[in-house]
Amino acid sequence: MTVWVETDLCDGCRRCLKACPYGAIDMKAKKAVVLDHCTSCGACIQVCKNEAMLTDVVPREIPDFTDRQGVWVFAEQRKGQLTRVSLELLGKARSLGEELGQQTAALLVGNGVSGLGETLISHGADKVFLMEHALLDVYRSEPYTIAMETVIRDHRPNILLVGATHIGRDLAPRLAHRLGVGLTADCTELTIDPGEKILLQTRPAFGGNVMATIANRYSRPQMATVRPGVMKAEEFPGHKGELVNIEISLTSEMVRTEVLDSIKEEKRAVELSSAKVIIAGGRGVGNAQGFEVLRELAAVMDGEVAGTRVAVEEGWISSDHQVGQTGVTVRPEIYIACGISGAIQHRAGMMNSRYVVAINNDPRAPIFQVADWGIVGDVTEIVPELIEQLKQGRENVIGL
Numbered sequence: 599m600t601v602w603v604e605t606d607l608c609d610g611c612r613r614c615l616k617a618c619p620y621g622a623i624d625m626k627a628k629k630a631v632v633l634d635h636c637t638s639c640g641a642c643i644q645v646c647k648n649e650a651m652l653t654d655v656v657p658r659e660i661p662d663f664t665d666r667q668g669v670w671v672f673a674e675q676r677k678g679q680l681t682r683v684s685l686e687l688l689g690k691a692r693s694l695g696e697e698l699g700q701q702t703a704a705l706l707v708g709n710g711v712s713g714l715g716e717t718l719i720s721h722g723a724d725k726v727f728l729m730e731h732a733l734l735d736v737y738r739s740e741p742y743t744i745a746m747e748t749v750i751r752d753h754r755p756n757i758l759l760v761g762a763t764h765i766g767r768d769l770a771p772r773l774a775h776r777l778g779v780g781l782t783a784d785c786t787e788l789t790i791d792p793g794e795k796i797l798l799q800t801r802p803a804f805g806g807n808v809m810a811t812i813a814n815r816y817s818r819p820q821m822a823t824v825r826p827g828v829m830k831a832e833e834f835p836g837h838k839g840e841l842v843n844i845e846i847s848l849t850s851e852m853v854r855t856e857v858l859d860s861i862k863e864e865k866r867a868v869e870l871s872s873a874k875v876i877i878a879g880g881r882g883v884g885n886a887q888g889f890e891v892l893r894e895l896a897a898v899m900d901g902e903v904a905g906t907r908v909a910v911e912e913g914w915i916s917s918d919h920q921v922g923q924t925g926v927t928v929r930p931e932i933y934i935a936c937g938i939s940g941a942i943q944h945r946a947g948m949m950n951s952r953y954v955v956a957i958n959n960d961p962r963a964p965i966f967q968v969a970d971w972g973i974v975g976d977v978t979e980i981v982p983e984l985i986e987q988l989k990q991g992r993e994n995v996i997g998l
């Protein structure tokens with residue numbers, strides 16, 4: 599794979615020099631010269647208007663995927679209960695499917711779970727592929743991967759979405775490897791490219807400092823995982839769908855793990871991803887006592903308390919309350935950000951909140967860019983005042 603300059607065609611415009619990300623082009627006697635450390639990335643070829651940059655690299659041909667049809671969702675269930683993220687993904691899959699003119703399907707894997715089919719249909723599935731087997735009773739990597747791989751190879755979907763839960767994070771990469779396809783993890787946005795009709799998968803990259811949009815041109819299905827709370831579940835009353843039973847041949851010899859017991863982790867005190875009101879605190883709250891005041895506000899507003907990574911690292915609040923790129927994603931009706939600067943990694947977890955109220959003593963804090971209402975001031979003064987006003991307001995209403 600070589601890139602070279604046809605010197606007769608080169609007019610020395612230097613466009614290639616500016617475009618080369620590796621500094622692998624030099625100018626000699628007003629002509630471009632490709633240096634030894636060229637990686638054959640092709641960036642210079644695209645910018646040369648004289649077609650003076652040549653290569654022997656044959657462009658990779660995009661295979662014909664017209665037989666790959668359907669936007670599928672892994673309908674994760676635990677003990678016969680569908681996870682919320684599965685329904686959220688179905689809503690998204692349906693809108694993607696409509697854009698592509700393709701059907702939406704859910705993959706329901708388990709044992710004795712056929713009753714969940716109706717819920718999946720009412721949340722947008724045109725088809726529910728049901729795979730039931732005694733060995734699929736409790737999630738285990740091997741039998742679930744075998745079951746999913748079988749149905750995907752037989753029915754050839756175009757897109758497969760998986761919730762980024764503990765199970766999804768285990769299953770999706772295994773499956774992608776078996777199928778020889780790419781996987782984009784933790785997407786925050788999924789759209790269809792209007793020209794190429796491929797899935798554009800957007801996710802934070804480089805520590806959350808940029809949003810990267812990733813597309814997969816060369817293999818199918820296009821696979822992505824999405825965290826709970828990022829998409830919105832939708833109901834489609836009266837929607838009709840079909841339940842398709844898939845025979846799976848599994849033997850215990852195929853499964854090398856056995857579940858002896860399952861012990862549920864002590865229930866978390868918070869369910870942030872479904873909270874309607876969230877009072878979140880950051881470094882500006884100052885200390886653990888400051889968080890007690892936030893809890894008081896949360897109690898008055900029937901909300902939950904959350905925090906930034908800084909607040910978690912300071913030990914003011916436990917890690918299961920962290921909102922953001924490495925915490926939970928939330929979409930409450932009201933998000934009150936107290937003493938939070940609004941770093942991109944934090945915003946990644948709360949930007950879908952309906953209304954954002956920011957309290958910060960720095961008027962230039964980035965959180966104000968995403969706030970519907972901003973209060974510039976000291977959080978230690980404003981929050982107690984807010985509690986007082988709300989209590990007062992409540993008493994007045996009750997007293998009426």
Ligand SMILES: Cc1cc2nc3c(=O)[nH]c(=O)nc-3n(C[C@H](O)[C@H](O)[C@H](O)COP(=O)(O)OP(=O)(O)OC[C@H]3O[C@@H](n4cnc5c(N)ncnc54)[C@H](O)[C@@H]3O)c2cc1C
Binds near residue numbers: 806882909978
């Ligand atoms: C890979 C990676 C992943 C990350 N993941 C997350 C994540 O999931 N969640 C997350 O939150 N962060 C995450 N971070 C950290 C993130 O970059 C920020 O450092 C963090 O969100 C900042 O927290 P903060 O707003 O509490 O603190 P700061 O940025 O220090 O902001 C404190 C704010 O409080 C204001 N303030 C100070 N005193 C007062 C007062 N008395 N009254 C009112 N306002 C006051 C200040 O003006 C300031 O704006 C991640 C970082 C990286 C690199």
Ligand code: SF4
Binds near residue numbers: 610612613614645648
């Ligand atoms: S962009 Fe093309 S014409 Fe311009 S310097 Fe490079 S090789 Fe020469």
Ligand code: SF4
Binds near residue numbers: 618621636638
């Ligand atoms: S192919 Fe890529 S690395 Fe090589 S000279 Fe062109 S831009 Fe630079």
